[in-house]
Amino acid sequence: MxxxxxxxxxxxxxxxxxxxxxxxxxxxxxxxxxxxxxxxxxxxxxxxxxxxxxxxxxxxxxxxxxxxxxxxxxxxxxxxxxxxxxxxxxxxxxxxxxxxxxxxxxxTRIRTAAASAVASRFLARPDSSTLGLVGAGALAIAHVEALMAVLPIRKVVMWSRSASTLAAFKAGTAHHQIEVVRASSVQQVVEEADVLCTLTPSVEPLVRGEWFRPGLHVNAVGARPRPTHREIDSEGMRRSRVFVDSMPTAIEKSGDLMMAVAEGVITIDDVEGELGGVIAGDVTGRESEDDITLFNSVGIGxxxxxxxxxxxxxxxxxxxxxxxxxxx
The missing domain is CATH 3.30.1780.10 (ornithine cyclodeaminase, domain 1)
Structure with a gap:
């Protein structure tokens, strides 16, 4: 049956x-x-x-x-x-x-948020307490729950173009004991976050690497599954130690990665490895407090x-x- x-x-x-x-x-x-x-x-x-x-x-x-x-x-x-x-x-x-x-x-919504939580558990600083969200839809609400399960999150700084989406986000996270701050810009979110999750179906990059500060961990999640759409600019990829969920999948689907490669800013060999390798102990994750780490989450079967x-x-x-x- x-x-x-x-x-x-x-x-x-x-x-x-x-x-x-x-x-x-x-x-x-x-x-x-x-x-x-x-x-x-x-x-x-x-x-x-x-x-x-x-x-x-x-x-x-x-x-x-x-x-x-x-x-x-x-x-x-x-x-x-x-x-x-x-x-x-x-x-x-x-x-x-x-x-x-x-x-x-x-x-898809639940496992995507869970993947960001697993990446953050292994790659973010253990004392990370401020979660930054670019995008405030249902996936953002799931990410709050997921990240609070693995890190001592006490504050959420979020940005969205839509007032109705922001209202729904506040209603959906009201039961959590956290401070929620509406940012005036994406730059504010990036600069205040310990862990940053990008959750928009963006075509052009919303997040710029020049805003990254030492110690940041980024979960790049939202761009559509095609190699010409991205949320993170090439400078952000260059400044980060990049990890992926699956190398063949990232090459096929990740604009964040492949557009930076196409622009000659990084190469495929600059990718540190797959998240599974970090979990299994075969790939080194965060090496210092000042590392900028980035998990390129493109989704796998x-x-x-x-x-x-x-x-x-x-x-x-x-x-x-x-x-x-x-x-x-």
Whole structure:
């Protein structure tokens, strides 16, 4: 039987703490060779800006093969539709049975924030207390919860162009015991942050490396999955010790990285390594208090597999979702 899980069903099935643990384990499994993380397949036609990405993963300990179809369609914005939609398919690694089909919106949001938390746990200064957010949507709210789970965050400085988004952010984070400050500019956010998360679908860089101060950790998260869109300028990439979630994926999808390479400011060899290698102890993370570290988070199928395992098991435990016999 295949379990179909809608967005509303998935909303509260996994805690952020559980997700962070699962994501950290997933990154480590890739480095240890007990999980396979291939590069993504990006499909597009010259007649449209739309891209369709296939993101896959295979894991021994979770007992799953998984694939997500991510549709990235900028033109949907003009129709009042989501610009990104996705679905995740989970299959039993041993038997090949299709176990579940999940709407991708909730899992992607949660696992993306959890990935930033894992990167911050291993790369940020342990005493980091001020979180800077460029962008204040649902992903920003998830990042507050995730970062508070791994660092002593007491203050959030955030920026957004939208007053309604800022109001929703304040409402969504009101239960946390933190000071929230609305910044007048992106520069203010960068200069005040100990940990900076960039969470916008930006085409041109909003964040400039000249604003980085010693000791900063950056999670570059929001740019669309294409090598011509970025949030961080080339100077920011040059000044940082850069880590990625997956090297083949970053080369295919990361404008932050590939545009800096194209401009001759850095090379691919300047990337320190994958986050999984830091977790496994094979790659050196932060070396000093003054290091500027940057995690280029472009999204990998193994993280969809990790959160998919959590959500599927919780749904089965609580009797949620709709079961369908796909073989009939």
């Amino acid at each position: 295949t379990l179909v899980l809608t967005a509303s069903t998935l909303e509260s099935l996994a805690s952020m703490t559980e997700t962070i643990t699962a994501v950290e384990r997933g990154f480590g499994d890739i480095a240890r060779g007990t999980a396979l993380q291939p590069g993504p397949l990006s499909l597009h036609l010259p007649s449209s800006e739309a891209r369709y990405l296939l993101m896959a993963g295979l894991a021994e300990s979770q007992g799953l093969a998984a694939v997500k179809l991510l549709s990235d369609i900028p033109a949907n914005h003009h129709e009042g539709l989501p610009t990104q939609r996705s679905s995740i398919l989970l299959a039993d690694r041993r038997t090949g049975e299709t176990l579940a089909l999940l709407d991708g919106r909730v899992p 193994m993280l969809d597999l990790a959160i998919g395992r959590l959500l599927y098991d919780a749904a089965v435990l609580h009797g949620l979702g709709t079961s369908i016999d796909m073989s009939r």
